[in-house]
Amino acid sequence: MMRGIFAVAKPVGITSAKVTNIIKAVLVKEALTTDPDAGKRRGSSKIKVGHGGTLDKGASGVLVIAVGEDCKRLSAFLGSDKYYECVGKLGEATDTLDMDGEVVQETAWKHVSASGLSEALRTKFTGKISQTPPVYSALKHKGKRSSDLARKGIVFTPAEREVTVYSARLMEFQPPYFTISVHCSSGTYIRSIVHDLGQSVGSAAHVSKLCRTKQGPFDLSQALSESEWTYSKICRLIEKNNDRF
Structure with missing residues (x-):
């Protein structure tokens, strides 16, 4: 049974779960093509595929994928450092803290300077910081998914959490x-950083574009683009990575 770990470059507009489903479909199709009777044998075509850390639907970038028994190793990637490049927009706050949400606040922004943003990033958003995660997230609140509660109009405040930002620069x-570029610990929400950064310079802000450029040992140069999600290229990359890990 196939097993291995590799990275893909998730495009904007699809969920991380959708990506794993696409990869799984590619692998299952090949299994049935090479062995037409595979589907008749219990479990023989049930290839397990998982990912090592959700990227929002509106975000792009490195998504670590595991196949088969190596799905057990995904926890190591869930807890690994991550690198992001993010475009923020001043003057508007949204309910989701990104471009997909509804604008809930409009403020002045012309007073904000590059030096002011750089200073805030250095003094307030580097090192160990406390942040409140977005209400629209995969986190659980009293056993329920936060985003599901938010969509139902249930008002709540996610618990603050401590995260580490190793570097944040304009x-x-x-x-x-x-x-901005950010190197941070697992569990850090870039949406919250951008939202709080806007407030810290006397304005408002939300994420306009977000890309994860690196997760653990994988960066974008090692990730398969959407057009490369083929059986042969997946196998080739898994084989290459088996020599690394």
Whole structure:
């Protein structure tokens, strides 16, 4: 039975779960093609596929995928450091803290400077910080998925959590848009950082674009693009990674 770990580049517009379903369909189809009787044998075509850390539907970037028995190793990637590049927009806060939500606040932003953003990132968003996760998230609140509760109109405040931001720097400033790069611990919400950053400079902000550029040992240069999600390329990459891990 196939097993292994590799990374794909998730495109914007599909969920992480959808990606795993697509990969699984590719692998199952090949299994049935090479062995037409596989589907008749119990469990023979049930290939297990999982991912090592959810990326929001509106985000893109590195998504670690495991196949077969190596799904047991995904916990190591769930807890690994992550790197992001993010474009934020000043002057607007949304209920989801990103571009997919409804605008719930509009504020002035022309007073914000590149130096002000850089200073805030350095002094307030680097090191161990406390942040409140978005209400629209996969986290559980009293046993229920937070995003499900939020969509039902149930008002609640997620518990604050401590995370570590190893580095956060301003890469570009074209107001009202700004681009930051962040290296952080597992469990860090970039949406919350951008939201809080906007408030810290006397404005509001939400994520306009988000890309995970690295997770654990995998970066975008080692990730299969959507057009490369084929059986042969998946197998080739798994074989290559088996020599690394």
